[in-house]
Amino acid sequence: MAMIGKWEFPDELAYTAEHVWVRVEGDTATIGLSSFGLELSGQIVFVEAPRVGRAVTAGEPFMSMESGKWVGRVKSPVAGTIAAANEELEWESATVNAEPYGKGWLAKITLAGPADLSALMKPGTPAFEAHIAAERQKYGK
Amino acid sequence: MRVFDLGRVPWLDSQLLYHAMPRVGVDGLVILAPAEPYVCIGRHQDPAQEIDLEACRQRGLPVFRREVGGGAVYLDGNQVFFQLVLHRDAPAAVGDKEAFYRRLLEPVAAAYGDLGVPARYRPLNDVVTADGRKISGTGVAEIGGFVVLVGNLIEDFDYDTLVRVLRVPDEKFRDKVHRSMRENLTTLRRETGRSFRWEEMTGAMVRRFADVLGPLEPAPLPPEVRSEAARLAPVLTGDDWFARAGRRTSAEREVRISGDTLVTQRVHKAPGGLVRAAVETKESRIVRVSLSGDFFCYPGDGLAGLEDALAGVPLGGLETALAAYFAGGRLAVPGVGIPDWLAALGAG
Numbered sequence: 001m002a003m004i005g006k007w008e009f010p011d012e013l014a015y016t017a018e019h020v021w022v023r024v025e026g027d028t029a030t031i032g033l034s035s036f037g038l039e040l041s042g043q044i045v046f047v048e049a050p051r052v053g054r055a056v057t058a059g060e061p062f063m064s065m066e067s068g069k070w071v072g073r074v075k076s077p078v079a080g081t082i083a084a085a086n087e088e089l090e091w092e093s094a095t096v097n098a099e100p101y102g103k104g105w106l107a108k109i110t111l112a113g114p115a116d117l118s119a120l121m122k123p124g125t126p127a128f129e130a131h132i133a134a135e136r137q138k139y140g141k
Numbered sequence: 142m143r144v145f146d147l148g149r150v151p152w153l154d155s156q157l158l159y160h161a162m163p164r165v166g167v168d169g170l171v172i173l174a175p176a177e178p179y180v181c182i183g184r185h186q187d188p189a190q191e192i193d194l195e196a197c198r199q200r201g202l203p204v205f206r207r208e209v210g211g212g213a214v215y216l217d218g219n220q221v222f223f224q225l226v227l228h229r230d231a232p233a234a235v236g237d238k239e240a241f242y243r244r245l246l247e248p249v250a251a252a253y254g255d256l257g258v259p260a261r262y263r264p265l266n267d268v269v270t271a272d273g274r275k276i277s278g279t280g281v282a283e284i285g286g287f288v289v290l291v292g293n294l295i296e297d298f299d300y301d302t303l304v305r306v307l308r309v310p311d312e313k314f315r316d317k318v319h320r321s322m323r324e325n326l327t328t329l330r331r332e333t334g335r336s337f338r339w340e341e342m343t344g345a346m347v348r349r350f351a352d353v354l355g356p357l358e359p360a361p362l363p364p365e366v367r368s369e370a371a372r373l374a375p376v377l378t379g380d381d382w383f384a385r386a387g388r389r390t391s392a393e394r395e396v397r398i399s400g401d402t403l404v405t406q407r408v409h410k411a412p413g414g415l416v417r418a419a420v421e422t423k424e425s426r427i428v429r430v431s432l433s434g435d436f437f438c439y440p441g442d443g444l445a446g447l448e449d450a451l452a453g454v455p456l457g458g459l460e461t462a463l464a465a466y467f468a469g470g471r472l473a474v475p476g477v478g479i480p481d482w483l484a485a486l487g488a489g
Contacts, residue, residue: 040237042265046185046388064184066388068238068265069211070281071184090388139237 002123004132005141007036010101014120016077017131021101024115029078032105033096036132040139042067044093049085050107056080058119063106065096074106077120084108143360144347147173148339149218153374156181156205158362159224160377161369163287168231170350170357171224172343178217178299179203180306183210184282187387193308202306206383209280209291212397215303219328220293221342223249225350227288233354234288242266242279245290248349249277252294255345258332267400268292274327275399294342297330310394310406313431314419318396318404321421321428325402392487393417402428409485411436413476418485426455430486436477443472451486459488 002009013021019037023030033041046066056062061073062082085107089095096104121128135141147158155175162169180202182191188204191213197204202215216222225245227234233244246262253260259271268277279292300322309315329337351357376382394406406419414436421428430451432444447466454462463479466472483489 042238048185066183066185066210068242068281069183069209069279070238070266070283071208071210072283138235140240141237 004036004129005136007034007039007132008101009034009036009123009128011123013101014077014117014122015128016075016120018075019135020074020077022077022117022120024111024117027111027115028083029080029109029111029115030105031074031077031107031109033074033100035100036135036141038097038100039141040135041065041072044096047086047089047093047096047106049087049090050082052082052085054082056082056109065093076109078109078115078117079112080109081112082107083110142354142357143169144350144357145169145171145173145360145362146343146347147171147362149174149176151175152177152179152203152216153205153378154370155216155222156207157370157373157377158366159226159289159291160208160284160373161366162226163284163289164373165363165365165369166285167363167366168226168228168287169360170347170354171226171362172221172346173224174218174221174339175216176218177203178215178302179205180213181205181207181216182213183280183387184208185210185387186213188383189308190387191308193306196306200302200306202302204383205378206385207280207291208282208284209289210282211278211280213307214278215299215306216293217299219297219299220295221339221346222291222293223346223350225290225354227290229283229286229288238281239264241281241288241290244353245350246277246279246292248353249279249292249294249346251349251352252342252345253277253329255349256294256329256333256337256342258329263400265400269399270327270332274325276327276329276332294346295328296337296342298326298328300326307396308394309396314394314404314406317419317421317429317431318398321398321402321404325398325423405487407485407487409481409489411477411481411485413437413474413481416477416481416485418482418487420486422456425457426453427451427459427486428453432485434477436474438472438474440472446471456486456488459483459486 019034048064050063056076058079063074152175250260263269304319392405396404402423404421409416416434419431
């Protein structure tokens with residue numbers, strides 16, 4: 001587990017620049033928001049689970065969340081089809097903040113092709129450290 | 142940056158235009174007011190849960206679901222809307238949510254000050270008077286590569302109509318919401334006793350936004366925005382968009398009056414019967430509570446004393462307050478224990 005400041009970044013996950021984490025197992029990618037992403041989001045009051053079967057495109061928004069009357073969009077890190085959505089979050093959105101790497105997962109995506117995570121970052125790498133440092137400066141964290 | 146002062150527009154345009162601008166890459170500050178009243182619900186609300194749609198129909202009030210967050214609102218021509226469409230990388234859009242709201246709502250508070258009502262920004266997203274009453278509604282949506290902040294200067298507000306069109310479990314709850322709204326939401330006219338000209342309100346707003354955004358050049362709305370709005374109209378007024386389910390809550394009904402004030406009704410099934418509690422909280426402290434249900438209590442009118450005892454109690458101190466009250470022997474409710482009261486009060 002990598003720590004930067006007070007934020008945890010599990011080593012086995014890959015991260016987008018917009019603080020979405022990805023875990024690939026076989027042909028399925030599970031995604032969620034990193035603890036740093038949730039620091040920026042604040043307390044989530046609603047998660048709109050995506051529809052199972054929906055096609056998603058890498059880099060395109062596919063679901064929305066709300067905190068502080070602010071509706072934000074979550075971009076998919078991979079291309080594929082929604083295999084499962086964490087519908088429990090529609091009742092208990094606080095789980096996203098409480099357990100971002102566990103019960104607070106957002107969606108599982110069946111990959112459209114071989115996993116290409118080359119655009120994602122891994123904890124402990126210079127690119128990841130530099131990105132989080134820049135984001136902390138940008139957001140005053 | 143350009144400012145598009147559109148005056149009064151058809152009610153649907155007062156929503157469609159700011160949804161259209163980011164989709165065609167147009168940033169700017171829009172100022173307008175709706176020519177007709179309507180009801181607007183937040184992106185993640187369930188219309189059937191929030192709004193009495195039949196009451197709206199009887200009054201000829203359209204209901205619209207916006208992409209922006211927040212709750213159900215009643216909108217009319219006594220409110221001047223600001224709709225700020227910023228590219229995500231614009232200097233005014235950087236920072237976290239609080240920095241964003243502070244930067245862009247302090248000018249709104251300053252505009253109220255210019256109009257004779259001292260106001261301030263209160264985190265996370267409220268503009269309040271010196272005595273803490275909300276005086277502007279706000280919300281944000283990320284649309285495409287843009288961030289859209291919407292809000293209003295409220296000259297006058299029709300409390301009665303809003304409370305009439307909200308879905309409520311019973312009339313007592315409606316009265317509670319009405320009372321809380323009048324206590325916690327105010328207007329320019331209530332604060333000053335006078336009316337305001339359009340130019341007076343918009344002039345103050347544009348001057349104050351310019352302090353943050355830089356010079357704001359008056360301009361006509363680009364035609365591509367109107368074209369995109371026309372394309373969006375059937376989508377954003379269609380059933381697929383409007384009727385989708387929204388935020389779920391364990392409460393029977395919940396109405397947020399402002400950032401720190403909430404009116405909630407819960408029903409809890411205790412061994413001794415159903416317990417219904419309508420609670421108004423402010424800053425996580427009970428303002429007032431109404432208790433009812435089909436349980437037996439001794440004495441029969443003993444609930445009023447408990448309601449009085451809970452007023453002013455912080456939610457975190459409810460268990461202690463309840464234990465102290467029941468230990469005093471002034472009230473007995475067989476089959477309804479402290480965990481049941483806590484559950485009904487939303488603190489379980």
